[in-house]
Amino acid sequence: xxxxxxxxxxxxxxxxxxxxxxxxxxxxxxxxxxxxxxxxxxxxxxxxxxxxxxxxxxxxxxxxxxxxxxxxxxxxxxxxxxxxxxxxxxxxxxxxxxxxxxxxxxxxxxxxxxxxxxxxxxxxxxxxxxxxxxxxxxxxxxxxxxxxxxxxxxxxxxxxxxxxxxxxxxxxxxxxxxxxxxxxxxxxxxxxxxxxxxxxxxxxxxxxxxxxxxxxxxxxxxxxxxxxxxxxxxxxxxxxxxxxxxxxx
Amino acid sequence: xxxxxxxxxxxxxxxxxxxxxxxxxxxxxxxxxxxxxxxxxxxxxxxxxxxxxxxxxxxxxxxxxxxxxxxxxxxxxxxxxxxxxxxxxxxxxxxxxxxxxxxxxxxxxxxxxxxxxxxxxxxxxxxxxxxxxxxxxxxxxxxxxxxxxxxxxxxxxxxxxxxxxxxxxxxxxxxxxxxxxxxxxxxxxxxxxxxxxxxxxxxxxxxxxxxxxxxxxxxxxxxxxxxxxxxxxxxxxxxxxxxxxxxxxxxxxxxxxxxxxxxxxxxxxx
Numbered sequence: 147x148x149x150x151x152x153x154x155x156x157x158x159x160x161x162x163x164x165x166x167x168x169x170x171x172x173x174x175x176x177x178x179x180x181x182x183x184x185x186x187x188x189x190x191x192x193x194x195x196x197x198x199x200x201x202x203x204x205x206x207x208x209x210x211x212x213x214x215x216x217x218x219x220x221x222x223x224x225x226x227x228x229x230x231x232x233x234x235x236x237x238x239x240x241x242x243x244x245x246x247x248x249x250x251x252x253x254x255x256x257x258x259x260x261x262x263x264x265x266x267x268x269x270x271x272x273x274x275x276x277x278x279x280x281x282x283x284x285x286x287x288x289x290x291x292x293x294x295x296x297x298x299x300x301x302x303x304x305x306x307x308x309x310x311x312x313x314x315x316x317x318x319x320x321x322x323x324x325x326x327x328x329x330x331x332x333x334x335x336x337x338x339x340x341x342x343x344x345x346x347x348x349x350x351x352x353x354x355x356x357x358x359x360x361x362x363x364x365x366x367x368x369x370x371x372x373x374x375x376x377x378x379x380x381x382x383x384x385x386x387x388x389x390x391x392x393x394x395x
Numbered sequence: 396x397x398x399x400x401x402x403x404x405x406x407x408x409x410x411x412x413x414x415x416x417x418x419x420x421x422x423x424x425x426x427x428x429x430x431x432x433x434x435x436x437x438x439x440x441x442x443x444x445x446x447x448x449x450x451x452x453x454x455x456x457x458x459x460x461x462x463x464x465x466x467x468x469x470x471x472x473x474x475x476x477x478x479x480x481x482x483x484x485x486x487x488x489x490x491x492x493x494x495x496x497x498x499x500x501x502x503x504x505x506x507x508x509x510x511x512x513x514x515x516x517x518x519x520x521x522x523x524x525x526x527x528x529x530x531x532x533x534x535x536x537x538x539x540x541x542x543x544x545x546x547x548x549x550x551x552x553x554x555x556x557x558x559x560x561x562x563x564x565x566x567x568x569x570x571x572x573x574x575x576x577x578x579x580x581x582x583x584x585x586x587x588x589x590x591x592x593x594x595x596x597x598x599x600x601x602x603x604x605x606x607x608x609x610x611x612x613x614x615x616x617x618x619x620x621x622x623x624x625x626x627x628x629x630x631x632x633x634x635x636x637x638x639x640x641x642x643x644x645x646x647x648x649x650x651x652x653x654x655x656x657x658x659x660x661x662x663x664x665x
Binding site: 148149151152153156159160163164227228229231232233234235236237238239392393 | 446447448468469471472474476478479480482483484486487491494495496498499500501503
């Protein structure tokens, strides 16, 4: 147990001392919510205040960025630098390494989500249903885990950290605009909106908005979204396990 | 003497390349054993098999009686390891790295124990420094400190002197001799004949994945080194490089030294 705790603390420190995590995980989403609030603070979207709608969108955007950009490169980078092989040379059980990593990334993701919501609520008066908080928490954890797995799949399959970063960005940037996060699906052409509703980020934001904003109507049934996220997670897990390597090629 | 490591008919293949080609050898308790050969000779692959990092295509490796393929975790707990790349997490400082590796080996270590270990490796002034703030020699010493954090019976060092300037390299050699005096078995790979000659009780010369000679450095030189031309004999003694050249027909290749000021620490160690 002590091994797991020290490993988790070390992973936590590594994340908090990493400049890209600090910028992309904390400064960027907070800046984004402040910018959106300044532009659309008084408007309404989907029958609710725009900032409330956007707040959940930025939380999911951050979860997606954490997975597709952060997680896809962390293991690939540690692998390319020989750090994973150094750990592999110790009697550390791989499941403890993975468990510690996932725990730290989920914790950081939840802290980031809480910060985004706090800023949106305090600065622009965004609201959320307190009765939906427990469900929202569970869904956020599910979303974080699914995107961590998808990030690992990209990082494992990519031959180098550079290619992992490139593939992660190629997936992340289109999804950012096509997943109902800050650009409503209604604004997209019909065929594109039909495709977009099947992205993991669309499914997660749909679940979170209906859990945290009582007036919101889901774009598709919750069980479809949950099943979709589960399938993405399973597919990512299969790819990550199939291509995982301790050392660079 | 008892064998600490027994390698029997070891084969390692990467695609069509035979990295290790039927190697057998036995390494005794408490000796410093060197695998000497040029880059690509199969030294690191042999070491990786002992560490359990590479699964051999054939043959067996036993450490302290444990089969590495079947009892990998038990073997890893007995070993101290320094890889060719120092591979330290850049976001953690020296103390935090020692604490992390101690925890990984389930070794309880107080702050005082961590400080004592760092002092033992000449790093007491660098306890809060991150790896990127350390010189090449200091990084290598930190890697060696991490290699003995579990008080291992066997320490495996992959090219410990490579990339260091002569002073830093001598500092690392001092630490390796100290490891032996503490009763550990040390296995190192090197392509520096000077390092092998200075440190090793016995040397295995490896080329093309095969062990082509095995003995003490003095015995290898006496048996295989050709007579030097008179002009050269006046300047130097025959060495392991001459042995290697005589056995394989080609040289060992050079090392690349970097500038690194280690004089203060060396003086303290001396």
